[in-house]
Amino acid sequence: MKIIPLTEDVSLKRSIDQGTEEQRKAVSEIVTTVRQEGDKALQQFTEKFDGVRVSDLLVTNEEITKAYETVSEETIEIIREARDNIRDFHARQVQQSWMTTAANGTILGQKVTPLDAVGVYVPGGRAAYPSTILMNVVPAQVAGVERVVMTSPPQKDGTLNDVVLVTANELGVKEIYKVGGAQAIAALAYGTETITAVDKIVGPGNIFVALAKQQVFGTVAIDMIAGPSEIVVLADASANPEYVAADLLSQAEHDPMASAVLVTTDAHVAEAVAEEVKKQLETLPKREIAQASMDDYGAIYIATSLSEAVDAVNELAPEHLEVVVEDPWAVLPLIRHAGAIFLGEYSSEPVGDYFAGPNHVLPTNGTARFSSPLTVEDFTKKSSIISYSKAAVKQHGEKISAFARLEGLEAHARAIDYRLKEK
Amino acid sequence: MKIIPLTEDVSLKRSIDQGTEEQRKAVSEIVTTVRQEGDKALQQFTEKFDGVRVSDLLVTNEEITKAYETVSEETIEIIREARDNIRDFHARQVQQSWMTTAANGTILGQKVTPLDAVGVYVPGGRAAYPSTILMNVVPAQVAGVERVVMTSPPQKDGTLNDVVLVTANELGVKEIYKVGGAQAIAALAYGTETITAVDKIVGPGNIFVALAKQQVFGTVAIDMIAGPSEIVVLADASANPEYVAADLLSQAEHDPMASAVLVTTDAHVAEAVAEEVKKQLETLPKREIAQASMDDYGAIYIATSLSEAVDAVNELAPEHLEVVVEDPWAVLPLIRHAGAIFLGEYSSEPVGDYFAGPNHVLPTNGTARFSSPLTVEDFTKKSSIISYSKAAVKQHGEKISAFARLEGLEAHARAIDYRLKEK
Structure with missing residues (x-):
């Protein structure tokens, strides 16, 4: 990792895949075709892109039951505990309708109403991402959304991943469709014979999913279009280089374009972390990805004071921030821009990715300056009341x-x- | 107005000006030029589009003092009272940071932070819109935003409208720039020598302003892109046709593309309102606009029951909804989608436009299904805390x-x- 003295021009190198003109055109055609031809188009695109003919898009109870056969009781217990933690945290975000009255008869207020229907997109691919399901479905359910629908691209055999099905079922999601890509987003936005349109679409996806979400935005609401993952660790001399390196790598393994940055007041920590990163990289299964991320987007900045380091962090406005200094709570009030703030050396970022309760859907690409983690409020809307x-x-x-x-x-x-x- | 029996296919006819390819190109060039050339570009575009050379973009104290000479004490008093009402309402929206602790040492929470800087765009043109300033500036200030900046296109003599200046000053806005159009939006998003960039841009504008906001979205946050104004009145036999007609016309006078729709359970009310609209139109200064709106976007739907009428209202998801029935509070819980809900025959929509306190920036074009009025929350962001x-x-x-x-x-x-x- 490059070790750089902190200058005023600190910045996270960031790249967002905006898609090519060709991709935008392809997505636009898919969206239009699904809008016009409905289920037939969904089946054709699924055959074309996922290599399988799915006659019935809706996942059946039999498929769910079968999925439980391959998922261990231990895994299910962990998913349930994570689910309960996430529910507990998000329940604290629930807002009440309120009103105020005046003696002349005036009543003013704000009515909070859950959205009618929400679609959660769950990416396919080789790995299963149960945490994506938990983090997107739970806040919608806590908000009181009556209809929460899930879509995910089918595997080659026409089924969904067992862990995905089990997680959805543990949340009580009843409507799960085996369709992915831009065609799934179009179906959620405009509806087909089988899939009734929703009001908001959330969840991550590849560039085709992202472009489709941009195209249907306005007809329905969407969550953010997330960029590559980012972590900034703010560390002083008290930091454990082994932990810091491991946490930087946990972001770097996501994506060759992920950013992992250390801002430290201590030159020894800087060198020790650089050394540790090198060492830990050697045995990492996703070594190539993490190495590319570290080479292209990683950096270690050395600040001359904690205050200068904090300014740099605010300038970077990272998705994830770890504060690994002697008194992290003294630093907290100074942090203006960060999606999630992890305080102290035991608050490793993966704690928040899966388990602690706060949402892992966070603002990337510097948008923590003006955006928030996914919350229950994102699944409600307000109406003013005037009487x-x-x-x-x-x-x-x-x-x-x-x-x-x-x-x-x-x-x-x-x-x-x-x-x-x-x- | 057309009187139509309510069918299942009720819909508001809605049009949004998306701009032409040519307009998008023009805006893109303006934004790029301002980004590259800063103040010089602002002055050139202002000369070109507003027909005046403005050497100093920032409004001076002298200009503010002079503005007070032409605005009556009575007007100032009304503006102050409206300001106080709006402040009072929005103060109730302020969210607190919170945390939760567990005996094993875990602390989780949510930190609420105001945005650093917000730009409010105030349209120019012949009329002054002090309510636009109040409704956009007050929530930002209540949220705690330290830097609230205003921009507005100069008049032919190089000054801003006196009422605009007085209103801004009554709110304590210190940074007011005499620049409008796409060039103002570009300056707010990217900054120039004189204007430091902000984090979020709010406020209405013409198609050039709207397209510029779309183009800078991502670099900064923006509020919604508002469509033409809409009102739906839900009325039963108890409604006063004179009031209903007047309220429909108060939306229609905004824009030939504004929608004013009555949904009623009573055929007599339907006819009487149609008659009244005709009559009241005759003496209206903005008769042509209102007539065009009524002809093209107005409608009276007759429902066979209150429940059917409520379903229609939810289907329409209007920006403004007036509930003028015998027991409006019995209907309130059934309303799922509306930006602002006015209850009872004295809750005329203009009450909310200027004075009562709730925000008049509301979701249009059916987005009340998933969007909210402008709130204090729109000027804050959250960070998750994990320890x-x-x-x-x-x-x-x-x-x-x-x-x-x-x-x-x-x-x-x-x-x-x-x-x-x-x-």
Whole structure:
């Protein structure tokens, strides 16, 4: 890893795959075809892209039962415990509708309503990602969304991964469709004979899924389009280089474009971490990916003071931030921009990826400056409530009319005037 | 207005100006030029589009003082009272950071942080829109945003509208720039010598402003791209046709593409409202606009029951909904999709546009299915807090490693394992 003295121009090297013109065109065609031809198009695209003909898109109870045969009781117990932790944390995010009343009869308020229907996209590929299901489905359920639908591309044999099915079932998800890619996103946005359209689509995916989500945005809501994963570790002399290196590598193994950065006030820690990264890389199964990430996007910055280091962290606005200093809680109030903040040397990032409870869907690419982790609120919307009594209109009506006329909106003013003329 | 029996296929006719290819290209060039050339480009575009050379973009104290000379004390008092009402309502939306602790030393939480800097775009044109300033600036200030900047296109004499300046000053906005259009949005997103970049841009504008906001989205956050205004009135036999007609027209006068729709269970009310609309239109200053809106986007639907009418309202998911029935509070729980809900015949929509307190920036174009009014939360972001103790890692670490391995992420698992091996 490069060791660099911290200058004012600190920045995370970041790349986001925006897709090629060709990919955008391909996605646009898929979306249009699914919108026009429904299930037939879903089956054709699935045959083309996933190499399997799926006659029935909906996962059956038999398939779920069968999936349990291959998943160990121990694994199921871990999934359940993670689920319960995630539920417990997100339950604390639930917002109440509220109102305020005034003696003149005015009632104002804010009504919180869960979305009607949400679609969760779960990527396919060789590995199963039960944590994706937990992190996207649980907040929707906690929000009170009645219909939570899942889609995932089928494997070559036409089934979904057993762990995926078991995790979905442990959450009580009843509607699971064996369809992936841009065609799944189109189906969720516009509906087909089998799949009723939803109001919001969440969950990660490849570039085709991301481009499809961008294209249907507006017809439905979408979550963020996530960039490659990022970690910044803020460390002083007290940090354990072995832990720091391991945590940097845990992000680096995700993606050759993932960013793993150390900002430290201690030159010895910088060197020891660089050494440890080298050593730990040697035996890592995803060594090539992690090595590429470290070479191209990794860096160790040396700051001359903790305050300078904190400024750098805020400048970077990372997705994940670990604060590994003697008194991490003293640093917390100074952190302005980070998706998730891990405090102290035992708060290794994987603790938050799977188990602790907070969401692992976090703002990437510097958007922690203005974006938040996925929350229960993302699965609700608000309506303002305004109830004015006759007395309230009599009391304030003339001011409201005058304001409307100030903006040149006479019909607005008259709507109030009609109410004022009545005794 | 057309009177139509309610069928299952109820829909608001809606149009959104997406801009032409030419407009998108023009905006893209403006944004690029401002990004490269800074203030110089701002001045050139202002000369070109606003027909005035503005040497100093920043509004001076002298300009503010002068603005007060032409605005009446009465107007200022109304603006202040509206400001206080809006502040009071939005103060109730403020969220607290929170945490939860467990006996094993785990601390989890959510930190709420205001955005660093927000830019509010205020449209120019013949009329002044002080309500736009109030509704966009107040929630940002209540959220705790330290730097709230305003931009607005200069008038032909190089100044801003006096009411705009007075309103901004009554809110304590110190940074006001005389620049509008796509060039203002580019300056807010990328910064120039004079204007430091912000983190989020809010406020309405013409198609050039909307397209520029779309183009800078990602670099900064933006609010919604608003479509034409919409109102749906849900009325039974108890409704006063004069009031209903006036409220429909108050939306129609905004825009020839605005939608004003009545859904009623009473055929007599339907006819009486149609009659009243005709009558009230005759003397309206913006008669042509309102007439065009009513002809092209207006409709009166007759429902056979209140329940059918409510279903139609939810299907329409309007920006503004007035519930003018005998017992509006009995209907409220049934309303799932509406930006703002006005209850009872005295809750005329203009009450909410200017004065009552709730925000008038509301989801249009059916997005009330999944979007909310502008809130204080839109000017904050959250960070998750995760602090695991040594004891907590010892207790749960093996499960976390196992979960990581389930997903094929060995470096994640090892990051935990390193902590477990220590006594």
